[in-house]
Amino acid sequence: MFKTEKKLVGWHIVLALSSLSIGAFFGPLQAWEHAGWNLYPAMQPYIASYYQGLTLHGILNALVFTTFFITGFLTYVVATSLDRPMRYPKLSWAGFFTMVVGLLLAAVPLLLNLASVLYTMYPPMMAPWYFYVGMTVFVVGSWMSGWSMMITFATWRKDNPGATPPFQAFASVITMVLWQICTLGIAAEMLILVIPWALGLVPGIDVQLARTLFWFTGHPLVYFWLLPAYVSWYGMMPKQADGKLFSDTMARFAFWLFLLLSTPIGFHHQYVDPGVPAGWKYLHAILTYAVFFPSLLTAFNVAASLEYGGRQRGGKGLLGWIKKLPWGDPSYTAQNLAMIIFILGGAGGVINASYNVNLVIHNTAWVPGHFHLTVGTAVTFSFMGIMYWLVPHLTGKAIQRRVALWQAWLWAAGMLIFSRGLHWIGLLGAPRRTMLGVAIDNYGTGEWQVASMMTGVGGTILLISGLLFFYVIIHGAFFSKEEVVVEIPFAEPLTDEVVPAWLNNWKPWLIAVFALIIIAYAPMIINLVTDGAAFSPGFVVWK
Amino acid sequence: MMHIDRLEKIYIYISIAVLVIFTIAITIAGFALGIQVPSPSQLIDPNTVASTGPYSEPGLRELSPGNYELYIRAEASPWRFYPDEVTVPLNSTVTFHVTSADVQHGFKLQDTNVNFMVLPGQESTLTYTFTEIGDYPYICTEYCGVGHQNMYGVLTVE
Numbered sequence: 075m076f077k078t079e080k081k082l083v084g085w086h087i088v089l090a091l092s093s094l095s096i097g098a099f100f101g102p103l104q105a106w107e108h109a110g111w112n113l114y115p116a117m118q119p120y121i122a123s124y125y126q127g128l129t130l131h132g133i134l135n136a137l138v139f140t141t142f143f144i145t146g147f148l149t150y151v152v153a154t155s156l157d158r159p160m161r162y163p164k165l166s167w168a169g170f171f172t173m174v175v176g177l178l179l180a181a182v183p184l185l186l187n188l189a190s191v192l193y194t195m196y197p198p199m200m201a202p203w204y205f206y207v208g209m210t211v212f213v214v215g216s217w218m219s220g221w222s223m224m225i226t227f228a229t230w231r232k233d234n235p236g237a238t239p240p241f242q243a244f245a246s247v248i249t250m251v252l253w254q255i256c257t258l259g260i261a262a263e264m265l266i267l268v269i270p271w272a273l274g275l276v277p278g279i280d281v282q283l284a285r286t287l288f289w290f291t292g293h294p295l296v297y298f299w300l301l302p303a304y305v306s307w308y309g310m311m312p313k314q315a316d317g318k319l320f321s322d323t324m325a326r327f328a329f330w331l332f333l334l335l336s337t338p339i340g341f342h343h344q345y346v347d348p349g350v351p352a353g354w355k356y357l358h359a360i361l362t363y364a365v366f367f368p369s370l371l372t373a374f375n376v377a378a379s380l381e382y383g384g385r386q387r388g389g390k391g392l393l394g395w396i397k398k399l400p401w402g403d404p405s406y407t408a409q410n411l412a413m414i415i416f417i418l419g420g421a422g423g424v425i426n427a428s429y430n431v432n433l434v435i436h437n438t439a440w441v442p443g444h445f446h447l448t449v450g451t452a453v454t455f456s457f458m459g460i461m462y463w464l465v466p467h468l469t470g471k472a473i474q475r476r477v478a479l480w481q482a483w484l485w486a487a488g489m490l491i492f493s494r495g496l497h498w499i500g501l502l503g504a505p506r507r508t509m510l511g512v513a514i515d516n517y518g519t520g521e522w523q524v525a526s527m528m529t530g531v532g533g534t535i536l537l538i539s540g541l542l543f544f545y546v547i548i549h550g551a552f553f554s555k556e557e558v559v560v561e562i563p564f565a566e567p568l569t570d571e572v573v574p575a576w577l578n579n580w581k582p583w584l585i586a587v588f589a590l591i592i593i594a595y596a597p598m599i600i601n602l603v604t605d606g607a608a609f610s611p612g613f614v615v616w617k
Numbered sequence: 618m619m620h621i622d623r624l625e626k627i628y629i630y631i632s633i634a635v636l637v638i639f640t641i642a643i644t645i646a647g648f649a650l651g652i653q654v655p656s657p658s659q660l661i662d663p664n665t666v667a668s669t670g671p672y673s674e675p676g677l678r679e680l681s682p683g684n685y686e687l688y689i690r691a692e693a694s695p696w697r698f699y700p701d702e703v704t705v706p707l708n709s710t711v712t713f714h715v716t717s718a719d720v721q722h723g724f725k726l727q728d729t730n731v732n733f734m735v736l737p738g739q740e741s742t743l744t745y746t747f748t749e750i751g752d753y754p755y756i757c758t759e760y761c762g763v764g765h766q767n768m769y770g771v772l773t774v775e
Contacts, residue, residue, distance in 0.1 A: 348739040437758035608662040615762025
């Protein structure tokens with residue numbers, strides 16, 4: 075069963091982990107640089123600077139690893155939860171190969187230090203045109219995988235009129251629809267502004283407009299990362315804990331709200347931009363608070379589902395059920411630790427979103443401290459946990475569970491220390507995306523030294539955890555002799571409550587999504603297009 | 618509608634109440650107490666900014682006693698703020714005007730709420746009143762090339 079889909083997800087994981095192995099390699103180097111141990115001179119001439127490494131770290135981890143894993147994993151979830159193969163598997167394969175071509179095209183200038191522009195690619199820093207074309211082609215490939223999922227889902231609905239699709243397939247398709255809609259911003263930035271400019275067809279670029287289009291995609295991007303973890307938290311982890319999904323309907327409601335609210339909030343990344351009026355920033359601040367609501371719903375629903383599991387396993391009392399959760403299962407443990415750490419990440423996110431409070435931390439090291447708890451842990455750590463059942467499921471060979479458990483606890487410990495250091499030094503005023511080991515001598519204080527040492531210690535623990543992760547996966551996939559049969563842990567709803575029709579009807583939701591985006595974005599984008607701002611030529615400032 | 622568990626309902630009401638309270642807090646802070654994020658000032662041509670207009674001769678200008686405007690031009694390669702040393706008397710009110718002659722930069726005056734992006738084509742402004750003596754570094758907070766970590770200036774209040 076699902077031979078093609080298994081191959082698809084397998085190859086996506088190979089590409090995802092290959093990218094992660096290079097991208098993550100730079101993480102400890104950055105942490106050590108902050109702590110005063112700069113290894114970059116030793117990497118000449120292969121890696122020209124801290125910033126070339128930082129560019130690879132951001133692009134390979136946050137864009138390439140995530141997108142490969144998500145498109146592969148969700149493809150498999152859609153097919154298996156609907157219990158039907160992909161309608162057009164060739165479209166999924168075409169998407170995969172398109173992503174590979176895009177990646178290779180972008181990898182060349184990245185590795186040659188021709189495109190050390192960080193993952194935000196802010197103009198008027200100008201990389202070679204084929205870097206931008208490669209990144210665009212990569213995103214188009216992920217669209218094709220998304221179309222394949224949407225078509226399969228639509229075919230299922232046609233064949234099962236009036237039936238409610240399984241939560242896992244529904245939530246996966248919502249994620250890909252969200253991705254399709256929100257990436258229109260970066261597609262417009264690349265195709266209309268950046269690529270013609272990098273090709274020399276136009277003399278300059280409107281920097282404020284480009285930033286605005288980038289962040290149109292930039293915030294929903296984090297929900298594209300997060301929602302596949304939520305698919306697992308809602309739709310799989312309860313099963314792993316012998317529980318059931320507490321409220322299937324509220325889970326679906328939360329996913330609709332994510333689709334509705336995660337795009338029209340991009341200005342909260344631009345609170346300190348000169349070209350956007352405070353009133354528009356304030357509107358996006360309120361909408362950003364609104365998108366916390368479905369995450370708060372998620373916290374209750376997932377915790378209730380796991381509590382039900384803990385009690386089924388014999389847990390008693392107010393908190394006694396927590397002890398009975400399957401803490402011996404590395405797949406479960408990694409994801410449960412990830413969601414606990416996400417509580418801290420979410421709290422930090424509320425601070426970031428809080429309009430004028432944001433002035434204290436904007437562009438400081440607090441921000442990478444925050445997103446290493448969210449994308450670096452809630453998301454990446456959950457994906458690691460998912461791979462701890464998914465890889466044995468695909469290969470039929472067991473992983474070394476004890477090593478994987480060590481990996482999980484070390485990741486949690488390392489990330490808490492590392493991230494605490496970055497949050498702290500950020501509150502003290504240290505900028506993000508900066509060689510802090512040098513900056514401390516320029517304008518830091520003694521307290522900065524202590525905080526930066528914490529990032530160094532945390533980064534070292536994360537390096538050990540990362541090495542253990544790759545050991546567990548490679549050993550399990552290629553060297554393990556122990557045969558094992560692992561089922562996909564699809565959780566069932568706790569009640570047989572009928573999902574109301576308005577949670578099954580796409581049209582009104584999609585109309586609302588576009589209406590809200592137009593209200594939140596159209597006037598400002600029209601204003602920026604027509605304001606007559608001077609264009610900037612390109613600059614290369616990283617050699 | 619649909620069935621919602623009683624405890625979940627209570628939780629939902631609390632969640633909404635918390636978000637409403639936060640909204641009220643940032644609204645009061647922003648619009649009653651005046652702790653505000655930057656808004657558009659004027660458009661600047663980055664191609665001529667170093668040769669014409671106020672940014673060709675950046676620096677401090679006294680508008681009235683205790684009231685200053687400070688024009689700062691950010692440049693990469695070499696990575697510098699022009700000027701990078703400024704001195705004002707205690708209790709001065711300074712309006713910062715900053716723009717870029719090349720790539721994107723950031724501007725953060727340490728230990729204050731003066732924090733904004735510096736973009737080519739745009740002027741960033743915020744106003745701050747200095748009520749404490751000391752050195753306030755202003756640092757570049759956006760990656761602007763390999764010399765970014767050395768890009769800063771110091772405003773001295775005496």
